[in-house]
Amino acid sequence: MSQNTIQVDALESEAIFIFREVVAQFEKPVLLFSGGKDSITLVRLAQKAFYPAKIPFPLLHIDTGHNFPETIEFRDRLAKELGVELIVRNVQDNIDSGRVKEETGRYASRNMLQTETLLDAIEEFGFDACIGGARRDEEKARAKERIFSVRDDFGQWDEKNQRPEVFDMLNGKIDLGQNVRVFPISNWTELDVWSYIEQENIEIPSIYFAHKRKIFVRDGMIWSADDDVVFRDEEEEVVERMVRFRTVGDMSCTAAVLSDAVDIVKVVEEIRDSSISERGARIDDKRSEAAMEKRKQQGYF
Amino acid sequence: MKVLKIATAGSVDDGKSTLIGRILYDTKSLTDDKLEAIEEKSRQRGFDYLDFSLATDGLVAEREQGITIDVAHIYFSTPSKSFIIADTPGHIEYTRNMVTGASTAQASIVLIDARNGVVEQTYRHFFINNLLRIKDVVIAVNKMDLVDFSEEKFNAIKGEIEYLASKSEYKGQNLTFIPLSALKGDNVVDKSDNMEWYKGETLMHHLERLEPEDINDVSQTRFPVQTVIRPKTEEYHDYRGYAGKIYGGDFAVGDEVAVLPSETKSKIKSINFFDKEYQVAKRGSSVSITLEDNVNVSRGDMLVKVAEKPTIAKQLEATICWMDKEPLQASQKYYIKHGVNDAQAKITQLKSIIKTDFSGVEENPSALVLNQIGDIQLKLSKPLAFDAYSKNKSNGSFILIDPKTNNTVGVGFIK
Ligand SMILES: Nc1nc2c(ncn2[C@@H]2O[C@H](COP(=O)(O)OP(=O)(O)OP(=O)(O)O)[C@@H](O)[C@H]2O)c(=O)[nH]1
Numbered sequence: 095m096s097q098n099t100i101q102v103d104a105l106e107s108e109a110i111f112i113f114r115e116v117v118a119q120f121e122k123p124v125l126l127f128s129g130g131k132d133s134i135t136l137v138r139l140a141q142k143a144f145y146p147a148k149i150p151f152p153l154l155h156i157d158t159g160h161n162f163p164e165t166i167e168f169r170d171r172l173a174k175e176l177g178v179e180l181i182v183r184n185v186q187d188n189i190d191s192g193r194v195k196e197e198t199g200r201y202a203s204r205n206m207l208q209t210e211t212l213l214d215a216i217e218e219f220g221f222d223a224c225i226g227g228a229r230r231d232e233e234k235a236r237a238k239e240r241i242f243s244v245r246d247d248f249g250q251w252d253e254k255n256q257r258p259e260v261f262d263m264l265n266g267k268i269d270l271g272q273n274v275r276v277f278p279i280s281n282w283t284e285l286d287v288w289s290y291i292e293q294e295n296i297e298i299p300s301i302y303f304a305h306k307r308k309i310f311v312r313d314g315m316i317w318s319a320d321d322d323v324v325f326r327d328e329e330e331e332v333v334e335r336m337v338r339f340r341t342v343g344d345m346s347c348t349a350a351v352l353s354d355a356v357d358i359v360k361v362v363e364e365i366r367d368s369s370i371s372e373r374g375a376r377i378d379d380k381r382s383e384a385a386m387e388k389r390k391q392q393g394y395f
Numbered sequence: 396m397k398v399l400k401i402a403t404a405g406s407v408d409d410g411k412s413t414l415i416g417r418i419l420y421d422t423k424s425l426t427d428d429k430l431e432a433i434e435e436k437s438r439q440r441g442f443d444y445l446d447f448s449l450a451t452d453g454l455v456a457e458r459e460q461g462i463t464i465d466v467a468h469i470y471f472s473t474p475s476k477s478f479i480i481a482d483t484p485g486h487i488e489y490t491r492n493m494v495t496g497a498s499t500a501q502a503s504i505v506l507i508d509a510r511n512g513v514v515e516q517t518y519r520h521f522f523i524n525n526l527l528r529i530k531d532v533v534i535a536v537n538k539m540d541l542v543d544f545s546e547e548k549f550n551a552i553k554g555e556i557e558y559l560a561s562k563s564e565y566k567g568q569n570l571t572f573i574p575l576s577a578l579k580g581d582n583v584v585d586k587s588d589n590m591e592w593y594k595g596e597t598l599m600h601h602l603e604r605l606e607p608e609d610i611n612d613v614s615q616t617r618f619p620v621q622t623v624i625r626p627k628t629e630e631y632h633d634y635r636g637y638a639g640k641i642y643g644g645d646f647a648v649g650d651e652v653a654v655l656p657s658e659t660k661s662k663i664k665s666i667n668f669f670d671k672e673y674q675v676a677k678r679g680s681s682v683s684i685t686l687e688d689n690v691n692v693s694r695g696d697m698l699v700k701v702a703e704k705p706t707i708a709k710q711l712e713a714t715i716c717w718m719d720k721e722p723l724q725a726s727q728k729y730y731i732k733h734g735v736n737d738a739q740a741k742i743t744q745l746k747s748i749i750k751t752d753f754s755g756v757e758e759n760p761s762a763l764v765l766n767q768i769g770d771i772q773l774k775l776s777k778p779l780a781f782d783a784y785s786k787n788k789s790n791g792s793f794i795l796i797d798p799k800t801n802n803t804v805g806v807g808f809i810k
């Protein structure tokens with residue numbers, strides 16, 4: 095037992111407050127777990143919010159089939175350790191059944207296809223609140239997102255008609271068929287997340303740290319050549335470099351950065367000095383200026 | 396590092412988004428990829444300058460119309476401080492989004508187009524800033540480049556705002572006036588060469604000097620219970636943790652507390668945060684508290700120190716800012732959300748509409764329409780434990796929700 099005074103850091107306190115509101119206001123919440131640092135941070139915050147009880151909702155992973163193997167291994171272990179239910183739904187199933195069509199060519203990605211699988215899962219389980227790790231500093235359409243963001247039957251975001259959200263009062267009242275996307279770490283920056291991971295000593299998948307990898311360079315971006323997920327032209331030369339990933343999404347749309355940051359201390363330093371934004375390495379955002387907004391309107395995370 | 400939360404305000408096109416883009420640019424907070432995108436888009440549109448509003452206007456409809464529709468939260472830091480700036484819309488139709496951005500801010504920058512001076516939306520936003528009791532307000536007289544950097548124009552606007560401020564009920568506000576050009580960068584981060592007559596600080600210099608502080612600067616203890624944690628495991632068989640965020644004061648183990656609204660008394664047995672126990676927990680902290688006695692506590696109840704009770708009542712009076720197309724009328728029913736507590740509320744009286752230019756009130760109106768501010772009286776389906784907004788922002792505010800649409804339709808400030 096400690097004699098200390100506790101003053102919980104404002105961002106952490108806010109996130110925990112939001113988690114508790116979700117559990118109090120909704121019947122079937124779920125945490126969208128991608129295996130990335132943001133969703134791992136969410137899991138830690140959820141754990142703190144309800145301790146000593148277990149996390150009172152399942153994790154849902156929409157598996158594109160193109161995930162880094164390290165991520166999958168990590169995901170399974172984490173769920174087991176925490177004793178939470180892990181639900182996995184595969185994009186591949188929708189491709190096989192012909193419900194969605196896979197993109198082909200140079201910039202082919204399964205990123206967009208996740209939306210359909212997610213909406214199916216929401217319907218299958220009747221989830222009324224989906225907790226995600228999106229942050230407002232990531233991208234300028236995300237900067238407009240509420241903490242409780244109401245979606246209709248089709249998962250659509252009505253960005254021009256969002257509910258006012260004043261002080262810390264969260265209105266989770268919805269009609270039948272609607273659901274709410276919840277973003278507990280809305281106000282965190284990338285550096286906040288990394289600093290928290292460092293401070294809390296949270297384990298994250300190894301691909302976030304610098305490692306040797308076979309890569310090729312296209313349009314100034316670094317792509318993994320280790321597997322055949324990313325489309326590569328014959329003439330695109332493969333070399334070996336020290337790289338790490340700043341975001342861990344679908345392999346087909348996540349580029350690496352050259353880095354010597356082999357541990358968390360060095361990663362935090364690197365982020366602090368970086369002149370490129372986090373999503374600068376995401377090809378899915380580079381497709382057009384409005385790429386993120388369009389995806390969100392269609393029910394993306 | 397501490398975070399300073401700032402909101403912008405002012406009429407449409409007065410330059411709020413441009414100013415934020417300019418701040419990001421001049422403090423080198425725009426990453427290379429974001430700057431490139433702005434340069435390219437500005438070129439495409441045939442501008443001979445960089446359109447900094449592109450840094451924050453993140454929606455397609457906003458870029459098409461050249462206006463801000465919804466609030467964007469922008470994060471950046473300087474060596475001494477972290478900032479969150481809410482870029483709010485000036486358009487009257489989106490006032491609710493301006494309130495969203497301003498409600499959590501400690502400081503506010505009200506922009507005024509030097510050519511147009513104080514206009515209707517300036518009044519409204521300045522009034523809302525006062526209603527919210529935002530402590531530090533900067534009046535940024537913008538587009539000075541378009542009025543030949545005229546000291547006279549600046550002083551005229553300053554005089555008008557000072558007059559308004561003298562009529563405001565809230566006296567704790569610090570007003571600062573800065574002439575600037577968001578587009579050209581005068582007095583934003585760097586001192587202007589065009590306004591020798593201005594001896595004050597640049598905007599950024601001023602913001603850097605503001606001390607971040609808690610918007611709930613109160614001393615009385617308030618702990619609204621969000622949820623009850625019952626692990627249902629052998630190890631924690633009898634554990635009942637009351638989880639919530641402290642809205643005011645500090646709580647310590649051994650404190651004698653009352654559970655509101657029942658006023659049942661007990662003592663704090665333990666304060667937990669994750670896997671550790673603490674003696675004292677401070678305001679703003681999300682913790683769990685256990686009590687000595689097996690009393691009945693559920694979501695929406697509030698723990699306070701026995702000697703620090705707030706008002707417990709089934710009716711209240713408030714100033715309300717209306718945010719819905721359906722007008723508010725006497726005798727209508729709504730859900731009220733007061734912190735984490737829910738009840739039903741009936742409007743027993745619509746007393747007045749407050750004119751946002753501080754020129755008085757209209758007594759006994761028939762309705763309060765979108766964007767209007769008025770005084771009301773509410774009857775509640777159960778007693779709530781509340782404070783005046785001037786005493787505790789978190790425990791003195793509420794929202795009204797329309798049961799037909801589930802939309803948040805008004806925000807109230809308890810008298
Ligand atoms: N000459 C000049 N033009 C400016 C200045 N600041 C902004 N502008 C221009 O004024 C127009 C409106 O600027 P915005 O930044 O979009 O205005 P806003 O206040 O964000 O508008 P809303 O968000 O719609 O309320 C743009 O064309 C800007 O380039 C300035 O200091 N000088």
Ligand SMILES: [Mg+2]
Binds near residue numbers: 462463485
């Ligand atoms: Mg704007």
